[in-house]
Amino acid sequence: MAEPETDFPELNQDDPTKDLWRSPREDLQGDRPPGLINLNRYPMALGSHGIATFLQRPVALTPADLMAAEVDVALVGAGLDFSGGMRGAAFGPRALRSHDMYLPNVAEGLPHAHVMVDAMKDLVIADYGDAAVDFESVHRSIEPVRAIVREIVQAGTKPFVIGGDHALMYPDVAALSDVYGKGKIGVVHFDAHYDAGSFGLGHNLTHGTPVRRLIDQGHVSGHNFIQVGLRGYVPTGEDLAYMRDQGFRYHFMAEVERHGWDQVMERAIAEALDGAEFLYISLDIDVLDPAYAPGTGTPEPGGLTPRELFPLLRRLGAETNLVGMELVELNPLVDPTYVTPLVANRAVREILTGIAMRKGGITEPHYLSPETTDHGQG
Numbered sequence: 253m254a255e256p257e258t259d260f261p262e263l264n265q266d267d268p269t270k271d272l273w274r275s276p277r278e279d280l281q282g283d284r285p286p287g288l289i290n291l292n293r294y295p296m297a298l299g300s301h302g303i304a305t306f307l308q309r310p311v312a313l314t315p316a317d318l319m320a321a322e323v324d325v326a327l328v329g330a331g332l333d334f335s336g337g338m339r340g341a342a343f344g345p346r347a348l349r350s351h352d353m354y355l356p357n358v359a360e361g362l363p364h365a366h367v368m369v370d371a372m373k374d375l376v377i378a379d380y381g382d383a384a385v386d387f388e389s390v391h392r393s394i395e396p397v398r399a400i401v402r403e404i405v406q407a408g409t410k411p412f413v414i415g416g417d418h419a420l421m422y423p424d425v426a427a428l429s430d431v432y433g434k435g436k437i438g439v440v441h442f443d444a445h446y447d448a449g450s451f452g453l454g455h456n457l458t459h460g461t462p463v464r465r466l467i468d469q470g471h472v473s474g475h476n477f478i479q480v481g482l483r484g485y486v487p488t489g490e491d492l493a494y495m496r497d498q499g500f501r502y503h504f505m506a507e508v509e510r511h512g513w514d515q516v517m518e519r520a521i522a523e524a525l526d527g528a529e530f531l532y533i534s535l536d537i538d539v540l541d542p543a544y545a546p547g548t549g550t551p552e553p554g555g556l557t558p559r560e561l562f563p564l565l566r567r568l569g570a571e572t573n574l575v576g577m578e579l580v581e582l583n584p585l586v587d588p589t590y591v592t593p594l595v596a597n598r599a600v601r602e603i604l605t606g607i608a609m610r611k612g613g614i615t616e617p618h619y620l621s622p623e624t625t626d627h628g629q630g
């Protein structure tokens with residue numbers, strides 16, 4: 253039987269709304285001097301108060317803002333959630349913005365107790381708003397997401413992309429590759445799932461295929477994919493063979509079961525240091541056990557605990573040349589509690605703490621503060 257034909261093309265070129273979603277406001281630059289914009293009236297409030305931004309940080313809207321303020325890290329939302337059939341991850345950025353519980357701008361600072369380093373003080377961190385997303389099309393969303401990530405990197409700032417679903421890994425990592433060069437980026441990929449499938453219902457890019465697309469196009473070599481936390485019932489035969497053929501360094505939960513977490517963590521760090529020049533963390537929140545992260549589209553029981561995940565995130569920030577990260581698949585709509593955004597917020601803070609440690613010269617393996625270990629005798 254012949255395919256039924258549609259008698260119209262995918263896009264109506266005359267539709268005046270065709271590009272509205274990705275056309276920046278004309279007055280965006282205006283007469284305003286470039287720099288950070290603090291949206292809050294008072295210097296101190298709980299995270300539940302004021303105008304919500306990522307980690308209660310000030311806002312930057314243009315590359316000129318990032319450069320004028322010498323921003324170390326820019327968090328950018330990317331609310332794309334239609335490449336896995338599960339709506340709700342588009343609310344991930346908003347959930348993360350609303351779930352920071354810490355008091356900002358406290359005079360004496362708020363150092364991370366494990367290492368006594370305060371990322372909020374030692375780094376310039378900004379909320380870069382949201383990427384343009386065509387909420388009717390994953391494919392049309394690729395280019396604007398790639399462009400905004402590239403723009404952040406070119407401003408000398410590390411991008412933290414807050415999704416959104418895992419299809420984002422393709423434009424995010426491709427943008428890094430645009431700047432640093434093909435094959436120069438390695439990805440430490442935390443996920444219950446391998447995301448290296450070939451296709452989904454004929455679509456080249458879904459939340460299950462970004463890894464394959466990045467390898468197909470030479471942005472990342474298989475050897476520089478370090479995967480942590482895989483479990484469940486995929487991948488099977490052919491895909492697993494593909495991963496082996498490409499030289500993936502993968503760590504299933506079966507390996508954690510055999511060797512324990514500490515050994516797997518050490519292996520992942522050693523592999524991160526053996527390969528790509530620049531590293532990127534792709535953190536699918538479903539790498540955590542659903543007990544800690546029920547707010548996600550494809551939960552997979554038997555996952556990591558925050559106590560296992562957090563030190564590795566922090567260590568990657570401190571001990572490797574990390575140039576950015578993404579947090580994906582946070583779906584607050586299927587979490588009636590606030591635990592998932594709370595844990596996600598902390599995961600982001602762990603990476604920031606690591607980056608602040610490195611900036612301050614602390615790069616020794618698995619550093620912990622003598623003040624908070626062994627009764628302060630550390």
Ligand SMILES: [Mn+2]
Nearest residue numbers: 418443447536
């Ligand atoms: Mn994933």
